[in-house]
Amino acid sequence: MANMETMELQLNNSNETLKLGEIIGKSLNPGSIIALVGDLGAGKTVLVKGIAKGLGVQEEPNSPTYVIMNSYEGRIPLYHFDLYRVSSEDELFGIGYDEYFFGDGVTAVEWADRVQGIFPEHTIKIEITIPESESEGSETTRNITIEGRREWVLSFKNTAEQAFQT
Ligand SMILES: Nc1ncnc2c1ncn2[C@@H]1O[C@H](COP(=O)(O)OP(=O)(O)O)[C@@H](O)[C@H]1O
């Protein structure tokens, strides 16, 4: 889409992923929704922990095995979905997912690629990849791609670049 923008950044360790999440959390508004994509162990939950912190959530989100969604109170409520065990959109319809996806909280969805086509247009898509070769970094290096509305991405990019300047 024409009004979309993408940014990429490389993170060196999980503290940086937490930090990125925290900056993202601070930049979100009621109704924001984040679709997270990345292999097992990529760092999606770590990023959500940071987002929670940025939203002023006191608890630390984790990935419960048999629960699809956990909610947390913060500056804005956080709805944390983990769709690892979900194989189709039908399974989400039964739990009234739309109340969260299209509500006034912030929604963060791990394994967003399990259900395509149900995300609103303003969804912020974040892909985390682990570099395949060691020449690209260490074991804790992660490549991040963030895609969203142009206006949000450009302003976020500015904030993130300042925060990661050493
Ligand atoms: N740069 C990094 N960002 C996030 N996690 C990292 C990073 N480097 C190493 N890790 C480790 O990878 C694991 C990521 O776990 P988790 O966030 O649960 O992954 P996911 O939710 O994507 O399956 C953690 O054990 C974390 O310590």
Ligand SMILES: [Mg+2]
């Ligand atoms: Mg996880």
